[in-house]
Amino acid sequence: MRCGRNSPDCRRATMTTTRTPGFWADFARTHWETSPAHFPALLAPVLFPLDELFDAVTRMPPERMSGDRYWVSTTGRPASRDEFTTVPLDAHAPVVNDGDFAGFFRRATAEFPDRRIGINLHHLEKASPALWFRFRELVQAINTAVGAYPSDNWDIDTFIGTYKVSPLGIHKDNAGVFVTGLSGRRSYYLWPEDHFRPGDAALRTLDLDELKPHLDQAMRFDLEPGDLLYWPSSHWHLICSDGEPSVVLSVSAYFGKALSAVIGNQVRNLLAGCLGEDNDQDSYEIGSDANEPPAALAKAHRLTMQAAQGGQISDALQQYWIRFLSADGMHALPPDTAARLVTDRPIRVDSRYPIHFMRSAAGGLIVSANGVAITVATRHHAALEAMLQRLNTGTETSLAELIHQHARAPVTAEEVTSLVGLLNQCHAFRSAGDG
Template identity: 25%
Template sequence: MLAPLPTPALASPSEPSLALPRSFWKDFTRRHWDREPALFKRPFTQHFFTGGEIYETLLEVAGRVRRGEYTVPLRFFIEHEDGPDGLPHYGMAISVAPYLPTREDGDLESYLARLDTLLAGKRFGLVLNRAQGFHWNHWLQTTTFLSGLYESVGVPLGSSDSAIFLGNYRYTPFGIHKDNSHVFNFVVAGRKTYSLWPYEMLASRDEVPKGASLIDKPCSIHLRDKKEEAELLSRASFLEADTGDVTYWPVSYWHRAEPTQGLSLSISLGVGFSPPHFTSDATPHAWPDRLRHTQMPGRRQWQVPAQVRSALRQRGQRKALLAAERESTIAWVRLLTCGALNGAPPEVHEAPLTPAEWIRAHPERPIVCVPLPGKELLVSAIGHSSTLPGAPSIRRRVERLVSSLNAGKPLSVESLEQAFFSRLPARAFSRTAFRALLDDLVRWRAVRRCPPPGKQSR
């Protein structure tokens, strides 16, 4: 029977934040970043990831899978009997829907109990990538944690990604491997033991390609039998982490989760410097691998950083290439407004705004306006975007609207609409389109309804 997870504490009414002080990041960068693995014992006193939030995340994912959204980055592994080499092996389920939670489960513990019955006691491993794209709190926790790292080492542009690992598997289902990213691992429940090897220790093995360094590239090690496994483990270093602990290892390290008793639940946050995933469709050329944290979207007028603009312009001026530049610009802006994470948080579904309502934006999550090739204007926030006509009269008004919102003060929808359409030529822009833009910003969580000044929210 699976061991139950601890019941999470009541959530704070404020937005969850995993920001750590500058002193932590200064010491981390000096001692560990891109140098050696590290273990941090319970660095957070509040707002840590919870089993309840992860259950909600998996429910969101389950709904998308059952609606036929096959691009959901989810894998479900089932552990099988030991093979002739004495090592367990894992089969990946082709259809994951039967192994996902339902609303009828009620909570994570009940879901896991049903799963144990469904699998007839077999061990399993569930891995969900881009987890920040399926739960708002998860995105907030991830971005606030990364803010200190960005300030310390720069902003990696390899589309950082958060992954959920849930299961009672004995070993990482894909074995000893290395990633193309630095890894922070947050133990949410249970205990995790990681075996680690520096790149050079295993780089001479036959299965590791020769002729080019893979120190920042993904690769896997293939074990032949228990004897070879024991030999490799005799040369490994180990990190042992309990619930609430955080581990780190550099991009160059091979690693594997080792057997621990019962169920474990952890979040693996990869931070990479390879080009973002969407650049694979672009003409091959150099892309920037990082930015200064001051180049990320801010409350004041912002533009795409010069390094990115330069790379985009290398693609030429022909019509087809301008269209490609437009799409790449949109993808870059979405990435940067999303905190350089590979996946925007889920949208919220609310009723359309009415003129009598008031709204406000969060000053630390600015909305940006960026001109696009083809005389269009991009409005983006938190990894989402809309395109509008880029005529000068429209652009000026949209920029003023965004500047007003980015101040973070309560604003009347009616007054915003009156200011936008003041002296605007007829048919230049419809009021329906204006309201649709505000509703987009609500849906993206870039602005929220709020009480008028002087009135307390209930």
């Protein structure tokens, strides 16, 4: 199944869709975290339309991730990473007035004549729930086939550019990467982990003549629109092109999340909430016994112990896990806080993406959909759990019907309306025609 148009040791994939029974199970046995795989023409362009990606890119919120960048070369033929600089995304990234990516590339050429440009944007779910759900279908199938989740997250990002050699040069990520072509063509050169040693000069240059001995030993895969390419986290990679505009989408499984960080984050957030303004300390008072922790530290320790004994830390960890689970390890889909639910509008939960819920030590109910957790202060667990279980069957219903069936003493119509409304804002319900 390992394929590549220019790799003589590879053969063309015979499976033509990721929905073919056994496709991902075969992939997991053959390639997951062991070897690259190239599947030509596997994904129909309609699955990830170029115009939909353009719409998402132009609607990204102004808050940027640290990895979001717009590179511009300082020469027409950059030979090192130092010959790329970054410019503000807000001033130069694609905008609605460009019309489409072709319009953006025309503007970029006018803004930066005789230069190579490249854009990398992460967390596309912030602008496109539809794109997030389409990738989630792939991610869920991969998780199931592999039998595990990546400990950090799955991240959706896009690379847009005219660079002949990626400004990142030859590099390696702590992630298994899937990339699909949407426009233009790119060549991916891959090497196993032991090919390069730390400090190798090849890791610092973009000069293809200098890199030729390594390129000759690489696995090369030419990516065209509709192709899917995978490489494991152990592999070095370099992305090249003919310099014409190209656009790709990728989803990456990031590994290596420390358990101490997972637990520590839950405790830190919980303790910060308990301490309030006392969380920030400018100094520690000197007491009569220098060996005794100061009062501020003693208070923080006492609150931490109380949180552990009272079940709050356990709740926080459980909440972390059902958020993770309800998004299949992807970044949370941001809620649409403006969404309002019409009482008699048909709604249904996609049974592939169920609502997750658990009882908290504090006596309430923690509910999660698509990576977002909702805490419901209620003692009426059984009645609301029955409603959530019914929703998870995927049966079409409506808010009016849910109120009629589940708003019975002691559960009120307001409780049902509030919870269902919050779930609606978390994209828990699929409309007619959704995949």
